[in-house]
Amino acid sequence: MARxxxxxxxxxxxxxxxxxxxxxxxxxxxxxxxxFVVFVGPSGCGKTTSLRMIAGLERQTSGDIIIGDRVVNNLxxxxxxxxxxxxxxxxxxxxxxxxxxxxxxxxxxxxxxYIEQKVAQxxxxxxxxxxxxxxxxxxxxxxxxxxxVGRAIVRDPQVFLFxxxxxxxxxxxxxxxxxxxxxxxxxxxATIVYxxxxxxxxxxxxxxxxxxxxxxxxxxxxxxxxxxxxxxMFVAGFIGSPPMNFIDVTKEGNVLRMExxxxxIPDAMAxxxxxxxxxxxxxxxRPEHISGEDLPGTPNxxxxxxxxxxxxxxxxxxxxxxxxxxxxxxxAKVHPETTGYPGMDKTFIFNFDKVHFFDPETEQRIDW
Amino acid sequence: MQTAPAQxxxxxxxxxxxxxxxxxxxxxxxxxxxLFLIFTLYPVASAFLMSFQQYxxxxxxxxxxxxxxxxxxxxxxxxxxxxxxxxxxGTVPVNIIITYALSFFIFQMKDKWQTFFKATMYLPAVxxxxxxxxxxxxxxxxxxxxxxxxxxxxxxxxxxxxxxxxDTALFSLILMNWLGSHGAGIILYLAAMGGIPxxxxxxxDIDHASGWSKFWRITWPLMKPTTLYLLVTGVITSxxxxxSVYLMTQGGPNFATTTIAYLIYNTAFNFYEFGLxxxxxxxxxxxxxxxxxxxxxYFSSDVEx
Numbered sequence: 001m002a003r004x005x006x007x008x009x010x011x012x013x014x015x016x017x018x019x020x021x022x023x024x025x026x027x028x029x030x031x032x033x034x035x036f037v038v039f040v041g042p043s044g045c046g047k048t049t050s051l052r053m054i055a056g057l058e059r060q061t062s063g064d065i066i067i068g069d070r071v072v073n074n075l076x077x078x079x080x081x082x083x084x085x086x087x088x089x090x091x092x093x094x095x096x097x098x099x100x101x102x103x104x105x106x107x108x109x110x111x112x113x114y115i116e117q118k119v120a121q122x123x124x125x126x127x128x129x130x131x132x133x134x135x136x137x138x139x140x141x142x143x144x145x146x147x148x149v150g151r152a153i154v155r156d157p158q159v160f161l162f163x164x165x166x167x168x169x170x171x172x173x174x175x176x177x178x179x180x181x182x183x184x185x186x187x188x189x190a191t192i193v194y195x196x197x198x199x200x201x202x203x204x205x206x207x208x209x210x211x212x213x214x215x216x217x218x219x220x221x222x223x224x225x226x227x228x229x230x231x232x233m234f235v236a237g238f239i240g241s242p243p244m245n246f247i248d249v250t251k252e253g254n255v256l257r258m259e260x261x262x263x264x265i266p267d268a269m270a271x272x273x274x275x276x277x278x279x280x281x282x283x284x285x286r287p288e289h290i291s292g293e294d295l296p297g298t299p300n301x302x303x304x305x306x307x308x309x310x311x312x313x314x315x316x317x318x319x320x321x322x323x324x325x326x327x328x329x330x331x332a333k334v335h336p337e338t339t340g341y342p343g344m345d346k347t348f349i350f351n352f353d354k355v356h357f358f359d360p361e362t363e364q365r366i367d368w
Numbered sequence: 369m370q371t372a373p374a375q376x377x378x379x380x381x382x383x384x385x386x387x388x389x390x391x392x393x394x395x396x397x398x399x400x401x402x403l404f405l406i407f408t409l410y411p412v413a414s415a416f417l418m419s420f421q422q423y424x425x426x427x428x429x430x431x432x433x434x435x436x437x438x439x440x441x442x443x444x445x446x447x448x449x450x451x452x453x454x455x456x457x458g459t460v461p462v463n464i465i466i467t468y469a470l471s472f473f474i475f476q477m478k479d480k481w482q483t484f485f486k487a488t489m490y491l492p493a494v495x496x497x498x499x500x501x502x503x504x505x506x507x508x509x510x511x512x513x514x515x516x517x518x519x520x521x522x523x524x525x526x527x528x529x530x531x532x533x534x535d536t537a538l539f540s541l542i543l544m545n546w547l548g549s550h551g552a553g554i555i556l557y558l559a560a561m562g563g564i565p566x567x568x569x570x571x572x573d574i575d576h577a578s579g580w581s582k583f584w585r586i587t588w589p590l591m592k593p594t595t596l597y598l599l600v601t602g603v604i605t606s607x608x609x610x611x612s613v614y615l616m617t618q619g620g621p622n623f624a625t626t627t628i629a630y631l632i633y634n635t636a637f638n639f640y641e642f643g644l645x646x647x648x649x650x651x652x653x654x655x656x657x658x659x660x661x662x663x664x665x666y667f668s669s670d671v672e673x
Contacts, residue, residue, distance in 0.1 A: 057570050078576040090567035094589040103585075104575035151575070 001191045002068035002081075002158035004031040004054060009063035011049050011215075023049040025215040027063075031208075036185050036192045038206030040199055041238070046215040047195045051161050054193060056080050068158055083152035084161040088168065089144050091136040097123075097147050098132045104155050122150040125187070142173045149181075153188065162194040166201060178204055199239050203227070211235050233363040236284050236356065242320060245290070245330045246358070247283040251276050256283065259326035261305045263350065272368025273357060281366070284356035287320065287331040291349050292338035303350040309340050323348065419646035428643070435647035445648065447623050448631040451538060452607055455627060458542040460602040464595060467550040471557035472587075486558065490551030497611035504544045505531075505616055531617050534624040541612055541625055553598050560594040561587070596667050600660050607656050628652050 011024040024046040031037045039047035052058040053065060056077035065072050072080050083104075091100050101122055105115045123129045126146040136144055145165060152160055162181075166174045182205055185192055196202055202209050203223040211218040211226065211234070219231045230236035236244040249256040249263075254270045256263045265273075273281065307323035307330070314336070321332045321340050332348055340346055357366040419435055421428040439445050474485045492500060507515040508530040517527040530540040564587065572582050610629040613619055619626035619634065626634075628648065636645035 055570075055574060057573070077570075077573045082574065084571070084574050086567045086571060088565060088567055090565065090571035092568060092571075092586060094592075103572075103577070107576035107578070107581055151571075155575075 001033050001189065003033045003035075003066075004159055004191065004193065005029070005064075005066040006050070007064040007066070009050070009053065009065065010061045011046070011053060011058065012061045022215050024053070024060075027217055029210060029217065029220055031191060031193060034189050034191055036194065036205060036207045037210060038202040038208075039193065039195045039210045039212060040197065040202035040206075041212035041218075042197060044214075045212040047197075047210075047212050048163055050212070051084075051163055051193060051195045054080075054159070055082055055084050055161050057084075081158045082161055083155050083157040083159075084163065085145075085148045085152050085165045087164040089136075089148040089165075091144055091147055091151075093136055096133050096135055097128060097139070097150075100136070100147055101128075101132075101150050101154050104151065108155075118154045122154045125153065125184070126150045141169050142177060145169065145177060146180075149184065153184075158191065160188075160190050160192045162192065164196055165194075166196070167198070174201075181205060200241065203239070209239075211238060213238075229365070230284075230356070231365055233282065233284070233358045236358070236365070240286055242287050242331045242333070244284045244286050244356075245328070247285070247325050247328060247330065248360075249281050249283045250278065251281055252278060256281070258283075258305075260307070261325070263303050263305075263352070265352065269352075269368055273366065276357075276359075276366070280360050282358040282360050282363075284358055284365075285350055286354065287333035289351040289354040290330070290332035290334075291351070292321070292332070292334045292340060292346060303352045305348050305350065307346060307348055309342055309344045309346050311342055312340050321346070321348075415646045415649060418643050419650055421643045423642040423646075431643070435644045436651075438644060439647050439651065444623055444626065445628075445631065448619075448626040448628045451623075451625060452609070452627045452629075454538060455542060455545075455609055456603055456606040458539075459545040459606050460599065462546055463550065463553070463602060464598055466546060467553035467598065468557060468591070468595070470550055471554045471561065474554065475558055475561045482558065486551070486555060489554050490549075492549035493551040498615060500544075500548065501612050501615040504612070508540055508544075508616070532621060534622050537617055537621060537624045541609075541616070544612060545606075545609075556594050556598065557591065560591055564590050592667070596663070599667065600663050603659055603663065604656050607652065607659075 006027045006029050009024055009027040010022070013021045013023055015021065023044075027046075027050060039050060041047050049058055053060050054067070056072065056075060056079075060073070067080055067082070092103065095103065098119055101119045102115045105118060110118075119132075120129075123132055126149060128143070128146055128150060131139060131143060136147065139147065145168075148165065165181075166177050169177060178201060181194075184190075185205075194205060196205075203226075206223060208220060208222055209226055210220045213234050219226060219235045221229075226235060226239050230239060230244070233246065237246070247258055249258045251257075251270070251273050254264055254267065256265055305325065307325065309321055309323050310329070311322040313320040313322075317336065319334050319336050319338060319340065321334050321338075322329055323332070323346070324330065330348075334340070357368060358364065359366055418428070420430060420432060422431045422434075470485075470489065474482055474489075477485065509515070509517065510527060510529040510532055511517070512521070512527055514527065514530075516530065520528065528536060531537050568586055569582060572586055577585070608629045609627050610633065613625050613627055613630045614633065617625040619630045629652070632645050632648045632652065635641045635648060
């Protein structure tokens with residue numbers, strides 16, 4: 001296995017009619033040996049392009065890509081010692097599963113006995129033995145996905161690349177395959193680079209997550225760190241479901257004023273935000289850090305806001321309560337026994353130990 | 369509680385309801401079915417009956433299988449059969465290879481060039497067979513003025529009487545077919561090539577596949593449905609080759625280019641032996657069906673649709 005490094009990687013697509021589009025704008029990162037790193041971001045953010053550049057299927061406009069101790073800028077995909085699982089699996093439809101699995105090894109002219117052993121091993125790991133002589137069209141989506149993974153593992157590559165491999169599966173199967181991939185990573189001790197637009201997949205699979213937007217890396221951190229300390233409003237809004245609430249406030253001394261209410265904040269917090277005296281700020285608070293007044297065990301009642309409930313969504317284990325502050329809709333994730341119905345006046349309690357502040361212009365988090 | 373008034377109308381039968389709902393559909397289907405019955409099935413059935421008759425406008429005579437017996441004893445029939453087989457074997461596989469190669473090169477081009485070449489290659493298919501044959505008559509002109517003779521003259525060869533000699537006439541027709549229309553096949557192949565997901569080639573790149581390996585193990589197998597279609601339709605068309613023979617050689621010299629379709633025409637409209645011509649037609653039809661079935665049986669077993 002090997003580490004992967006991006007040094008000042010830039011990728012531009014030039015179109016005669018549409019001009020130049022920058023897909024990746026100066027990426028720098030290191031994926032350590034045996035690490036499971038997930039690239040996440042909305043469509044067109046540059047995550048798949050980054051993965052394809054590692055694979056050699058896309059050539060970077062500038063910068064260096066290093067796999068192991070080799071600069072691979074000019075190497076053909078086959079010479080990079082990587083394996084890739086494609087979004088549509090890219091299984092050869094006219095070949096059996098056995099032929100699909102052995103295709104790469106046959107091209108490498110490996111001995112027949114070796115190929116048979118590797119194919120049998122991969123089939124055993126992924127539970128494909130009973131369908132080894134079938135063709136892809138005779139397999140379910142989940143089984144095809146396993147074959148695609150199998151085709152990657154038979155070659156013992158230095159790096160595994162996964163391009164949204166679960167996006168074609170239904171929700172239940174996706175959860176199951178997520179667990180299987182996680183186990184596979186532990187078993188193979190492989191360096192894995194995984195691309196997804198699904199933040200739940202990113203949070204559950206990745207040891208570290210690279211959040212991208214508009215071709216720029218927004219933050220690289222562990223799932224816990226990303227969730228607890230997002231560096232900017234994009235990361236804060238992208239990671240977490242439902243996403244973080246953003247509330248427009250103005251700081252006046254120890255008071256944060258907003259439409260329809262105010263919070264009195266501690267001295268230390270007020271000092272930390274002194275640069276924003278009488279200026280607008282964005283208060284970021286996650287739905288689970290807003291609770292209903294009648295919920296037992298709420299931390300304190302200092303930070304309350306009286307709002308009118310717009311919608312209540314009953315999810316069983318919790319309720320999502322929507323109310324408005326100014327022109328923004330705020331979501332509170334509350335205990336299912338909390339009383340509330342649309343139109344009800346309700347006092348909401350904010351847990352200020354967990355809130356964040358963001359600069360409205362730069363959208364960066366303010367460390368106070 | 370009030371009771372419901374008795375129904376004044378009788379209940380609708382299922383058949384009536386069905387016809388009310390689907391009657392229009394049958395009416396629409398009726399038109400093409402009638403056309404098929406009148407203009408296809410009836411002539412075929414009549415021709416089949418005719419093949420057992422000594423046909424005459426004034427009154428036909430039932431002669432059993434005499435027409436078939438005469439046909440198999442006729443040397444010209446077997447000669448035309450052999451010519452047709454030679455023509456088919458000489459044209460269909462070569463045409464498929466040429467069509468595939470042209471498609472492969474066109475597929476590598478940018479979209480606007482692809483469109484240009486698709487249109488250019490398809491042009492001969494739009495032109496009538498008569499026009500094409502006239503152009504080729506000029507190309508095969510046996511004098512020094514002939515285009516092909518001028519070309520071989522560049523290499524020091526004497527002029528050849530392409531269509532006038534037994535040993536070159538059939539080859540000339542085959543050559544004309546090679547250089548003729550590949551447009552329809554190219555369009556089908558290009559559509560099939562465009563239908564192969566790009567990710568298969570990317571996966572193959574990562575899987576250490578060489579250019580040859582990608583062609584032989586991915587592209588070619590995935591082209592099999594198109595190839596099979598072109599093979600079957602190509603064989604059917606070449607078994608029925610007529611226009612070029614009729615216009616360029618009249619089946620000669622010495623029956624060297626008499627194909628089965630031309631023989632049928634000749635038997636019917638030059639010798640007015642409609643019964644015998646019908647028998648020959650049915651043998652040709654049966655042959656085409658048998659060959660098509662064999663092609664499907666042997667070539668479609670591992671085709672991925």
